[in-house]
Amino acid sequence: MFTVSGIKLSGLAVSVPKQKVSNNDYPFATIKEKELFIKTTGIENRRIAPEGLTASDLCFEAAEKLLHETQCVKSEIGVLLFITQTPDWIIPPTAIRLQHRLGLPKACIALDINLGCSGYVYGLSVMSSLLKTTGAKKGLLLVGDVSSSVVSEKDKSTSPIFSDAGSATLMDVSDSVIHFSLHNDGEGYNAIIIPDGGLKNKISPASLWSEKISEGIERNKTHLIMNGVDVFNFSLREVAPDAKQLLAYCGKDTKDVDYFVFHQANLLMNEAIRKKLAIAPEKVPYSLKDFGNTSSASIPTTLVTQLREQLTNEKLSLLLSGFGVGLSWGTAILETDKIACLPLIEI
Numbered sequence: 001m002f003t004v005s006g007i008k009l010s011g012l013a014v015s016v017p018k019q020k021v022s023n024n025d026y027p028f029a030t031i032k033e034k035e036l037f038i039k040t041t042g043i044e045n046r047r048i049a050p051e052g053l054t055a056s057d058l059c060f061e062a063a064e065k066l067l068h069e070t071q072c073v074k075s076e077i078g079v080l081l082f083i084t085q086t087p088d089w090i091i092p093p094t095a096i097r098l099q100h101r102l103g104l105p106k107a108c109i110a111l112d113i114n115l116g117c118s119g120y121v122y123g124l125s126v127m128s129s130l131l132k133t134t135g136a137k138k139g140l141l142l143v144g145d146v147s148s149s150v151v152s153e154k155d156k157s158t159s160p161i162f163s164d165a166g167s168a169t170l171m172d173v174s175d176s177v178i179h180f181s182l183h184n185d186g187e188g189y190n191a192i193i194i195p196d197g198g199l200k201n202k203i204s205p206a207s208l209w210s211e212k213i214s215e216g217i218e219r220n221k222t223h224l225i226m227n228g229v230d231v232f233n234f235s236l237r238e239v240a241p242d243a244k245q246l247l248a249y250c251g252k253d254t255k256d257v258d259y260f261v262f263h264q265a266n267l268l269m270n271e272a273i274r275k276k277l278a279i280a281p282e283k284v285p286y287s288l289k290d291f292g293n294t295s296s297a298s299i300p301t302t303l304v305t306q307l308r309e310q311l312t313n314e315k316l317s318l319l320l321s322g323f324g325v326g327l328s329w330g331t332a333i334l335e336t337d338k339i340a341c342l343p344l345i346e347i
Helices: 031-041 055-069 094-101 119-134 186-191 228-250 267-277 295-313
Strands: 002-016 020-022 045-047 077-083 109-113 138-146 164-184 211-214 217-219 259-262 315-324 328-337
Touching (some): 031 267, 055 094, 055 138, 055 164, 077 094, 077 119, 109 119, 119 138, 119 164, 119 315, 119 328, 138 295, 164 228, 186 228, 228 267, 228 315, 228 328, 259 267
Parallel strands (some): 259 315
Antiparallel strands (some): 002 164, 138 164, 164 328, 211 217
16 A cells, blocks of 8 residues: 555546447347346446447547646646557557647657556556656546457347446646555456457467357457456455555545445445445445446546536545456545546547
């Protein structure tokens, strides 16, 4: 656990595809399966990117509108981080392309970070640390995924869960502090995995052969595989204790936090975590119903769609918690004070 002082979150924007898909219309599950799925996960609708719309495009739109709204001087942005599991290319880094597209200075540090569900919290920590050590005035954290592009439509264990979104967070120097707790457990690396496509298992003709795993689950080795039981057990084991430990580290209690914003994994899992922490339901906002699990972008998506009014007009104490692929998990405690929080952007 550690604290970074002198950095604050000053602006936030989220972009989603216009296309809405209802899980009531999912064709590869029975009516009863769909009803049970929506009840347990809380996911009724999702946003799906059309062919050619990437995570970087979503983040770019969010960033452009945020920079315009805040009247940010682009020459003051010294760091750009792009956090995603769905980059434009393996080579080159997408962050460097985004630096150019956004018209940021060549002296701006730009790099990709390959993280998913915990990515937003990790990104806040890396950005805070880089701003603190480089002396840059401002940083732009871009976090998003088009997870729909890496799941099999015929896999009822993943396809109805994941949705697409991109976010932009503006951070700058201040007298604020942000507290972090970051953890990983690589023993569970294969709990959420795309088996083929990297250098460990290169693409081959066999990678594209579709295989029926069980009734309602058909995919190939370029599709995302998730062991739901392992992820559920890991989340229940690690997330609540981590939040409690960081609260204790800060000398705070749950009553001192206005809102607890969790990665939007699924309703059953998140409610179990909430109850472990004995948090009142009104302190835990959800964006699951209309936006599903947007992977790395789920925390900013929830902030923008559920707490925009409060973020814009009030001073808030927030606990953010991301957990999942890796396995990795991270918690951050911070305060915001009437930040620029844009309405949801649809493209």
